[in-house]
Amino acid sequence: MSNTSTKPTKAKLALALASGVALAALGGFYLRGPGGAQASAPPPAAPVAEVDVAPVITRTVVDWQSYSGRLEAVEHVDIRPQISGPIVAVNFKNGALVKKGDPLFTIDPRPFQAEVDRAEANLASAQSRQRYASTDLERARKLITSSAIPQRDLDDRENSFRTATADVKAAEAALQVARLNLGYTRVVAPVDGRVSRAEITVGNIVAAGASGVPLTTLVSVSPIYASFDVDEQTYLRYIASVKDGHAPVQLGLATEDGYSRAGVVEHVDNHLDTVSGTIRVRAKFDNPDGLLVPGLYARLKVGGSTPHDALLVDDRAIGTDQDKKYVLVVGDDNKVAYREVAVGPLQDGLRVITKGVKAGERIVVNGVQFARPGDAVKPKNVAMAGETAAPDTRHAASGSAL
Numbered sequence: 001m002s003n004t005s006t007k008p009t010k011a012k013l014a015l016a017l018a019s020g021v022a023l024a025a026l027g028g029f030y031l032r033g034p035g036g037a038q039a040s041a042p043p044p045a046a047p048v049a050e051v052d053v054a055p056v057i058t059r060t061v062v063d064w065q066s067y068s069g070r071l072e073a074v075e076h077v078d079i080r081p082q083i084s085g086p087i088v089a090v091n092f093k094n095g096a097l098v099k100k101g102d103p104l105f106t107i108d109p110r111p112f113q114a115e116v117d118r119a120e121a122n123l124a125s126a127q128s129r130q131r132y133a134s135t136d137l138e139r140a141r142k143l144i145t146s147s148a149i150p151q152r153d154l155d156d157r158e159n160s161f162r163t164a165t166a167d168v169k170a171a172e173a174a175l176q177v178a179r180l181n182l183g184y185t186r187v188v189a190p191v192d193g194r195v196s197r198a199e200i201t202v203g204n205i206v207a208a209g210a211s212g213v214p215l216t217t218l219v220s221v222s223p224i225y226a227s228f229d230v231d232e233q234t235y236l237r238y239i240a241s242v243k244d245g246h247a248p249v250q251l252g253l254a255t256e257d258g259y260s261r262a263g264v265v266e267h268v269d270n271h272l273d274t275v276s277g278t279i280r281v282r283a284k285f286d287n288p289d290g291l292l293v294p295g296l297y298a299r300l301k302v303g304g305s306t307p308h309d310a311l312l313v314d315d316r317a318i319g320t321d322q323d324k325k326y327v328l329v330v331g332d333d334n335k336v337a338y339r340e341v342a343v344g345p346l347q348d349g350l351r352v353i354t355k356g357v358k359a360g361e362r363i364v365v366n367g368v369q370f371a372r373p374g375d376a377v378k379p380k381n382v383a384m385a386g387e388t389a390a391p392d393t394r395h396a397a398s399g400s401a402l
Contacts, residue, residue, distance in 0.1 A: 077193075113182055
């Protein structure tokens, strides 16, 4: 019984193995082509990249060149005493704005007042002697007509009158000097501006003259100068070519991204430095808020060309390929094209393009890394920097037909 049941089981196993081999062979037939090569499934289509595009814009611009410089005061005065004596009063707050004629320091006026009083007394005495000499001379002239006195007496009296007159003039000059010295005890601001701190305080004795220590310093506030060095080409192109010599200049501070103040070239030096190849230029700016102070670092740009139309694009849209500059242009078929360009200076955050593109052409401004020349992209219209985005209507007709 056992042997009889085993034989059908082995027969079934052999049949199952044969069926598996047949199915495997049939599967291999379907997996291979007619030439025996294995067929692979087609790869999935790559997704179309979405990029931001903006049209090349046209604006009327003036060419600018950028430089660095320092601010300088129009008026800078070291306040020094013109007489010697002790300081009895400081009449300002450190760092205050003052007007021309405002008192700054007071030097003890008492000795100088006494000198004025003495000079006034000497003048009164000299004037009295002059009046007596004048009366005596008139008397002598009457007596000489009747030969009552000799000619010598008349000459002596004329000489006395002339001497008395000279003494009056000397006394008047001495009084003027005494009054000037008394006025110098009151040290005043010679110009409008901002005063520094008091270097000499009350109780200290000051000495007159240029060798003495300044009492303080005073600088004017508005306008203010900015000095910088300009290369020869910029001078010839932008400054020397301006008819009235007042080329426009813009100024920006170290904490500013742009240029917040406008001014003009006020002075150009009379010679070019042959070592550096530059010429010293000074520009003048209004400073009504007093924010600009001498010594500050300033970013400056000089413009001297006549206004002209220029093509501008966002600076971030420009790529660098070794020594070349390029942009990616999206055509009407939404395919990307590589375009080499020549660039100019920045204008209000946009880069001037002098060669390579046309006004209105769409360029990739965001998503450049996803766009490759020759590939189709899905463009999204955005505004170029400083412009308002406009809807893309180039495919509106075909869209409505659908």
